[in-house]
Amino acid sequence: MIGAGVSGLAVAGTLRSRELPVTVLERAGGIGGLWRHEGPDTPGPAYSSLHLNTSAKLTGFRDFPMPADYPRYPRHDQVASYLRRYADHKGVTDHVELGTEVEDLTRTDAGTWLVTSRDRTGARRRRQFGHVVVATGHHWSPRLPEIPGDETFPGRALHSFDYSDPVPHAGRRVVVIGFGNSAADISVELSRVARKTILVQRRGVHVVPKTLLGMPIDEIASAPWWARLSFPQQRGLIETLLRLVRGRLTDYGLAEPDHRVFGGALTISDELLSRINHGTLTVKPAVDRVEGPVVHFSDGTSEEVDDLLYCTGYHIEFPFLPFEWVFEESGRVALFQRVVSLAAPDLYFAGLIRPFGAITRLVEAQAEWIADLVEGVAELPPASVMRREVDRHLTAAAARYGTTRAGSIQVDFAPYLAALRKQRRSKVLTTRRG
Numbered sequence: 001m002i003g004a005g006v007s008g009l010a011v012a013g014t015l016r017s018r019e020l021p022v023t024v025l026e027r028a029g030g031i032g033g034l035w036r037h038e039g040p041d042t043p044g045p046a047y048s049s050l051h052l053n054t055s056a057k058l059t060g061f062r063d064f065p066m067p068a069d070y071p072r073y074p075r076h077d078q079v080a081s082y083l084r085r086y087a088d089h090k091g092v093t094d095h096v097e098l099g100t101e102v103e104d105l106t107r108t109d110a111g112t113w114l115v116t117s118r119d120r121t122g123a124r125r126r127r128q129f130g131h132v133v134v135a136t137g138h139h140w141s142p143r144l145p146e147i148p149g150d151e152t153f154p155g156r157a158l159h160s161f162d163y164s165d166p167v168p169h170a171g172r173r174v175v176v177i178g179f180g181n182s183a184a185d186i187s188v189e190l191s192r193v194a195r196k197t198i199l200v201q202r203r204g205v206h207v208v209p210k211t212l213l214g215m216p217i218d219e220i221a222s223a224p225w226w227a228r229l230s231f232p233q234q235r236g237l238i239e240t241l242l243r244l245v246r247g248r249l250t251d252y253g254l255a256e257p258d259h260r261v262f263g264g265a266l267t268i269s270d271e272l273l274s275r276i277n278h279g280t281l282t283v284k285p286a287v288d289r290v291e292g293p294v295v296h297f298s299d300g301t302s303e304e305v306d307d308l309l310y311c312t313g314y315h316i317e318f319p320f321l322p323f324e325w326v327f328e329e330s331g332r333v334a335l336f337q338r339v340v341s342l343a344a345p346d347l348y349f350a351g352l353i354r355p356f357g358a359i360t361r362l363v364e365a366q367a368e369w370i371a372d373l374v375e376g377v378a379e380l381p382p383a384s385v386m387r388r389e390v391d392r393h394l395t396a397a398a399a400r401y402g403t404t405r406a407g408s409i410q411v412d413f414a415p416y417l418a419a420l421r422k423q424r425r426s427k428v429l430t431t432r433r434g
Helices: 006-017 076-089 181-190 217-222 231-245 272-277 360-375 383-401 413-427
Strands: 024-026 096-098 101-107 113-118 124-129 132-134 156-159 173-177 196-200 282-284 287-291 294-297 302-304 307-310 347-349
Touching: 006 024, 006 076, 006 360, 173 181, 173 302, 181 196, 181 272, 217 413, 360 413
Parallel strands: 024 096, 132 347, 156 307, 173 196, 173 307, 196 282
Antiparallel strands: 101 113, 113 124, 287 294, 294 302
């Protein structure tokens, strides 16, 4: 098992529940994945003000709910603490090797996996395993855009991976580049302390509050009544609610999305539109170029600023694996049911998905299926069948999200959960325990 975040713990906990041996290799210094934030001296995807944007009810594991005294949207340290307790509860903690980074993964002549890892002292170790599960996530390799002249910028320039809190930016003029969840969170809190905060929106994105009609949006997405609606009905309902609750995005000076709801990633924020309305946050279109301290935008305007903050996402990559084990030639993720490598069918991936809703129920289902396969009580369909499923998924993803790598891991909560459960029902052998 590579990774000790939500997905890695889900799989490791399921394996331990079945009394199967597991070794978890985690390169960070603690359990918790992206929810660990140790402060400004330790870069990572979390920051001081980070909270869940999915509800505690659905983000917690079924057999180990989050504490009743947690708020609906817990803070990052509460989530990290909960995950450590979950690892203890499932008997996983003693099987986690912290500060251990996987450098290489190869197939032996005997059909096992040879895993080369390096610990925090730099010492390398090679071990053989029967199965490998990759649960490293996709929030650890910062992606930076190429902007003409950015090398001439004399001020601070950093990626959100290196951002901790707004204090260093107090009284300064800051440009935040990006329009995802991190960009929304960070620009909102910067707008309270910075002299001026400018948020750059390259293209239109649907902005959605955390709750609609008093219900967390992830609880809506996982509700049985929601699953009974057709996709056009789901989309129409959310678009109607957004028009009533939020109005038109152009009324806030934002670009109108060129796609309908669920045609791309959503930006989830309760505060972003309010800060724009109150004039504490200015929105600009794409950056055209940088000339020293002056940032020029595509609408012909320019601003002299002190700091550039890139909230531009992360690369989806696995440097310890051959490219073709994960991706098709064009670079999109090509895994059977987003879990199984076509090139190496006993190499599994957990959590390499982007759902509209909380990820936990989906990785729990992935974990049960992976455990079935590891235990030998389930089998995969023929390679041709797996290939056709991947092709169908990528064709549908391209039509809805475009041919991006990120688009290839988008899933709809209810249909994907049903597909995983169907895969288990149809392929579990009669020798299954119990």
